[in-house]
Amino acid sequence: MSLLKNVGTIGGLTAVSRVFGFLRDIMLARVLGAGGVADAWQLAFQLPNLFRRLFAEGAFASAFVPLFNRHMTEGESEARRFASEVLAVLLPILVVFGAVMMLAMPWVLWLFANAELRADAEHYALAVTMGQIAFPYLLFMSLATLTAAVLNSLSRFAAAAAAPILLNICLLVALFWGALQPGGEATRQSTGMFLAIAVSVSGLLQLLWLRHWMRKAGFSIPFARPRLTARVKEMGVLIVPAVFGAGVYQISRFIDLAFIRVLPDGSLTYMAMADRWNQLPLGIIGIALGTAILPALSRFIAREEGDEAQRLQSNVIELSMLLTVPAAVALFVTGSAFVRVFMQAGAFTAEDAAVTGSLVSGLVIGLPAYVLVKVLTPNFFARKDTRTPVITAALSLVVTVALNLYLVPRIGVMSLAVAGAIGAWVNTALLYGILVRRGFFTLTGRVVGRLARIVLAAVPMGAALWAAMIYCDAYFTGTTAERMGSILALIAIGLVSYAVAAAVLGVLDKSMVQRLMRRQA
Template structure:
C-alpha cells in the first residue's frame, strides 16, 4: 500500500514538472505546500505517533477497552483544539508565516503575495492531515496497517486532478494546486473514520488536558518533536535558505528530494511504522531479547534496500530526472541543477532510512532525552555545514542549493551514527551473528550492481535527444539489469526468503 501511494506521488511530481516547472509560481506553491506538509510529518509520521503509540499500546495491554476509548477521546479533543488554534493563527498571519519560512521571497512582491495567499488555503491541511495521522496511529496500534498506508493515494489523485483539470478554472493556474491540497486533507480524514467505527474506537473529542494519558503523551511528544524530526527540520531549513538563492532553487531541491524520498517513504517509513507497535509491546512485556531481534531485523531490511538505492541514485540521477521530468516547462538547466542536488541527497539516503528505524528503539522505551540530545548535535552540525558548503558552491559555481542538500546528508549520517551508538550503549541493541554473512552478501551484490549500471551507462545514447518512450525503455532496461545483478549475487551467496522474516 505504501509503495502504491509513493508511486502515485511520483506521478504527481511528473505532472507538476510538466505543468509548472521551476518558475516563480512553482517556487511559491512548493513553499506553501511544504510548510503544512513538514508539520504533517511531525504529527503523522513523527513526534505525535512516536509519543502516542507507546502510550496507547500500554493502555491496550494493561487496560480495558473503555480506558482505551477514554484516552482516545481526550487526545482527540486536546490535539484537535491545539491544531485549530494554530491553523486560525497561521491563516490570519499568513504574510508572517511566509516571511518566516521563505524570507528570501520578500524582495519579490508578486511571489511573496502569491505564497501568502496560498498559505491561507493550504495551512488547514495541517489540521486535517494531523487528525488523519491520529486516526492512522490508532489503526497501526491495532495492526491495521493497510488503511493508513493507502490514505496518501487520495492526496496524489486530488493534486493530479487539480493540475490537469482544475488549473484551467483559475486565473492563476497554480492556485488550483493549493485548493487541491485542502480538498485532499478533507478526503483523507473522512476515508479513515469508518474503519475506526468498526473497531468501536471513533473518537468523541473531550477537552481534558488533565487526563493521565494525555499528560504522558504531551511529556513524550515535546522532546520527540525535535528528536524524531531533525532530518525534516534540516530539509525545511534548506527551503528557507534556498529562498535567497536564484529562482528555481526551491524547485530543484523539491524534485531531487522527492526522488530521494521514494525509497525512504516506501521502505524506511513502512518498516518504522510496523516495528513501533511491536517494540512498544515487547518493552511493555519486558522481552529484551525479542526487542533487540526486532531492531536487528529492521536494520538488515533497511540496508538491503538503502545501499543499492543510494548507489542507483548516484549513478542514474540524470537519466532518472530526464526521463521523469524533462517535459513542458522543465528545461535541461533544471535537470542539471536537480541532478547535482539529487546526488547530494543520495549521499545521506541510507542515514535517512536508518534514522527511521533507530529512533523507534528509543521511543518504544519512552526514552526521549537521548534522541533529543543527538538531534541538537545534528541540527547544529547542519547549520555549520550549510555555511561551509553553500557560500563557496554559490559564489564559485552557482550551485548553492547543492551545498544545502549535502549539508543535510552529512548531518543525517552523524544523526544515524549517534542513534546507533546510543542504542548499543544502553545495551538494547546487540548485533547478532548474522551480520557478518549479511554484510558480505550486500557488499558483493552492490559491487555487481554498480558494475552493471556503469557498463550500461557507457553504452547508452544521450538521454536529452531521446523520445519519452526510448528514455523510459532505456531506463527500465538499466534498472532491471542492475536489479537482476543485485538479486542474483544475493541468491548465489546464500540469501533466502526465510532470512528476510522477523522471527
C-alpha cells in the same frame, strides 16, 4: 502478522502513493516549471506539509503509540478513554495554531522566501494566498494521524498506508486541469490556486477515510471536554522532545528553507523535485519499517521480552539495508537519468533537469542513514525515552548547519543535499552507540556479516549501471519510446546485476526469509 507482511502491506500501498506522487511532480514540472509560480507553490505547500510530517506523523505518533498500547493492555475501554482525552486537547490547539498561522502567513513566508520571490510582489502575494488556503490541511491531517495511530496499534496498517494516495489524486486533478488550459502565466497562477484548494480537500478526505476504517475495526473515539489529565500531561512530556527525535529529517528540511533564501530563483523547486526521488525508498522502506516495528517493539519491552526485542530490531535493520543500499547506489548513479526522462519537458528545461539530477545523487548519500534513524528511534520511543533522540538529532543538526554555512557560498544548492546526508550519518552513529552502551541492542557478528555482503553486492550493480548510463545517454531525452526503453533497460540491468551478486555472496537465504516471515507477538 509477520514483519515482512506488515512491511509489505505498508510499503506496497506507500509505493502506490509514491507512483501517484511521481505523476504529480512530473505534471508540476511540466505545467509550472521552476521559479516564479512553481517556487511560490512549493513554499506554500511545504509549510503545512512539513508541520504535518514533523508534528503529526513524527512526534505525535511516536509519543501516542506506546502509551496507547500500554492502555490497550489494561482494556479497550481505557485505550478509548485515553484517545478521547488526547483528541479533546489536540483539536482546540490545532484550531488556534492554524488560525494564527493563516493570519501570520505574509510574515511567515517572508522568513523562508528567497530574494527573487520577495521582490516579486505578484508571485509573493500568490504564495501567501495559496499558503492560507492550504494550511487547514494540517488540521485535518493531524486528526487523521490520531486515527491512523489507533489503526496501526490495532495492526490495521492498510488504511493508513493508502490514505496519502488521496492527496496525490486531488493534486493530479488540479494539474490535469491546468495542463488542458492554454499555456501562460495566468494559467500557471490559476493552477496554483487550484492546487492549494486540492491540498485542504485531500486532508478532509483522508480524515473521513480513516475514521470509516476505524469504525469498521470496532473502535471509536468519543468527543469529550478538554482536560489536562495525567495521561495527557504524560503524553505532552513525551511529544515535545519527540518533535526533534522523530523529525530530524523534516527539521533539516526547515533548515534547507532558511538557506534557500540566499540561493538563486528555482532552488526551492530543484530541492523539492530531487527530494521526491529520495522520498520514494525512504517512504516505502523507512517509514513502513518504523511504523511496523513500533507497536510490536512496545509490546515486547512492556512484557520485558528483551530477546524478542533484539531479534525484531536485528530483522528490521537487515531488511532495511537489503532494500535501501541497492536503491541508494542505483539512484546515485542513475538519478540524473530518471529526472531527464520523466521531468524534462515543457517548462522544465535541460538545465533544470541537470541541477535536479545532481541533487538526487547528493541526497541519496544519506538515504541508508535516514532509514536507519527511522528504525532505531522506535527502540527509544518504545521505552518512552524521547529525550535521547532529541540529543542525537540536535548534534546532527549542528553538524548540518555548520556544513551549510561553509558550503553554501562555495557549491550552492548542492551543499543542502550533502550536508543533510552527512548529518544523518552522524545521527545514526550516535543512536546506535547509545543503544549499545545501554545494553538495549547490539548488532551480532552474523548481522554485521550480512550487512557487509549487502554493501558488496551493490558495488557490481553500481558499476554495471554506470556503464549502461554512458550507452543510454542519448536516449534519455529522445522520443517517448526511447525514454521509456532506456529507463526499463537501466532497471533491468540493476535488478539482474544485484540479484546475481546477492546470490553469489549469499545475501538472501532461506533462514533469513523464515526469520522475516515469523509472526510478531
